[in-house]
Amino acid sequence: MTGDKEILRGLFDAALAAALPDGRFAGRLPPPPRGRTIVLGAGKGAARMAQAFEAAWEYPCEGLVVTRYGHGAATRSIEVVEASHPVPDAAGERAAARILALAAGAGADDLVICLISGGASALLALPAHGITLETKRRINKALLKSGAAIDEMNAVRKAMSAIKGGRLLAAAQPARCITYLISDVPGDEPAIIGSGPTIPDATPVEAALSILARHRIEVEPALATAIRANTLPQVLPGEIHMLATPKMALDAAAAHARSLGFTPLILGDAIEGIATEVATVMAGIAQSAARHGAPVARPAVLLSGGETTVMVKGHGRGGRNAEFLLALALRLDGLAGVSAIACDTDGIDGSQDNAGAWIGQDILAQARSRGLDARAFLDNNDAYSFFAALDRLVVTGPTLTNVNDFRAILIR
Template sequence: MTEEAILRALFQSALVAALPDGKFGGRLPPPPAPGGRTIVLGAGKASARMAGAFEAAWPHPCEGLLVTRYGHGAPTRSIEVVEAAHPVPDEAGMAAAERILKLARSAGPNDLVIALISGGASSLLTLPAPGLTLRDKQEVNRALLKSGAPIGEMNVVRKALSAIKGGRLAAASSPARVVTYLISDVPGDDPGVIGSGPTIPEAARPEAALAILRAYGIAVPAHVEAAIRANVIPADVPAPEIQMLATPKMALDAAADKAREFGLTPLVLGDAIEGEAREVAKAMAGIARSTAEHGVPVAPPCVLLSGGETTVTVRGKGRGGRNAEFLLALALAVGGRSGISAIACDTDGIDGSEDNAGAWFDAGLLAEARGRGVDLAAALASNDAYTAFAALSRLVVTGPTLTNVNDFRAILLRRV
């Protein structure tokens, strides 16, 4: 098989492992008391697919509402699916969040609330805290996305700006029983970080949120600062029951199994790798060179697998998400060495705001770029990895995958 075929097969195996289909079996709660309702609420890029999988497993009536990204809808029977903007929230997302919060508040003591939360919920489930407008949230969110702040810090700020995240959806659902199903897209799989934890109660952290904004040079008006400080949450909200349907580790393990089928030794470097995309790429290139030259930490033929979420501090005006930027930096650092190829993709199918999941390269990339007049170093400097890989026919385009366990990276090393 070609390097491209192997790399794409590894990515596909990771995607299949991350889907919610068939994963509710043995994880369902008892039905609500007679006369009680099953209310399904959710948000995230995978939430529509999660809803369909839940309906297939749940042998009782249910109703509900969830919000997903435009183009990420999936068929459901009785659960309504609304689409909205991501990563910068819009009016459709705010209207959906208002309806979801209203439905949660309608739950009574005999009702069962099922929460389906996946990555992307932070932006999709947008409901400004009292004293804030949607525009306030949009402006802060845009600044955060360009700042290079890691997802954990961004979500601290998002909770502080929200009337529904950080456990506030669980507070609205009380006294109903709440069971939360999660697909993790965050390093460490912390339930309170996934989608900014709408059903995971925690104490408000206004000063922490303001400190993060200051650290990245993001100035906010006085009314935004006041609203953040006033946005408290009740202290008596019960902790929900949590079920984790898919995680980055599950996806990497599936890719490792597929690698063995190809006669490759897999080495999982980690499922929670963070940092500036081009800096992570330099570190990965060093490991790849050591592997190729010395057989350390593993001997070829092998594949180095990793996940997590890198960040990009946007300085140029080009096109490209964090996976394309990582891969371009990796290709330049490896320098066209024979026997090294790689793929880097976002498992939701959308790398940043572009139409690709990511990209791939093989040893011929640099020579081909020179032959076609594509300046890879200039592309990296201007955050224009998408344009470079598109010109060289190296994009990976899947469309929305209806799951999201963050980034997938595989570096393939063959004997030469």
């Protein structure tokens, strides 16, 4: 019989395959323009998206996309540059300025193709007038540490940006602009994905200041003035196509589970909350299924996506998926027949080299035999070190896509 580790990894691999842009442009491409085809993009999946677009587009094209360091892919005519994520750097600022300039140079006969995936917010680091990149870095770091939700972080990024929140679309007009998206946000809201560079955002700038105040992040008067001055000009909406979403990935994993004889139950593709609290809820559902056959009878697999957050209290090497999984293991407390995997679909959980980790019913016993205190590791936000010591990390390298977190709880 196939082991739990192999089954869990197979479910994750099925989800990843469904999240890639390869072959997904078919039937979604416009006719060629009279002028140029300019391809612009940003995100962890931007290079792979550019590669897939070139494979599907039968006409000349040019352009530039920016992706995270190590997430590049070979392209023919679309330039790929790399920059820092999640904390912006000068390379991202330069790339964003070039992308904005390319959009501004488009004419009425040109076609502008925008390829946006998760991570675009940090990679398009072009501050609005009166705001420095160092200020954006400081605010971004503070938001990450505060446990702010992804939609809150994106609202602040838009308010501080010269390119996000529809400002790239505004620069590209009067050219026809078509945006292709890979969603990494709960609900697949286009305006939130990558902070919506081509999606006009009517959110009042005061909302960003309220978010910063709510998370007790200091805003000096000059920054507040610059945010209030960064208004969006009137623009016509562009065209939008969704290439991959968290639900598509979960559906693919569910189909794979059925092929193995397991009954899949998708709990949701937009689950948010503190990682340890989400783990408590998931553990309760798994315990009910294992003991009572409800809400699903074994053999089964509970699937979910979304994006949890971590309240940083310790100094360990965490990652929200590893933190979720360690909290889940403690809650399950060795429940027979239950194993689980939790990974970020971009291949990087937090800032470490792993996508996530996996557990079996023996994980806590194994830890005790090695003298490892699971609770102490969790309290120190050091789930990475815990799973590394037990050889339970899942390492994929950059996947060149991103549809957020993937979680599967197997119940035999």
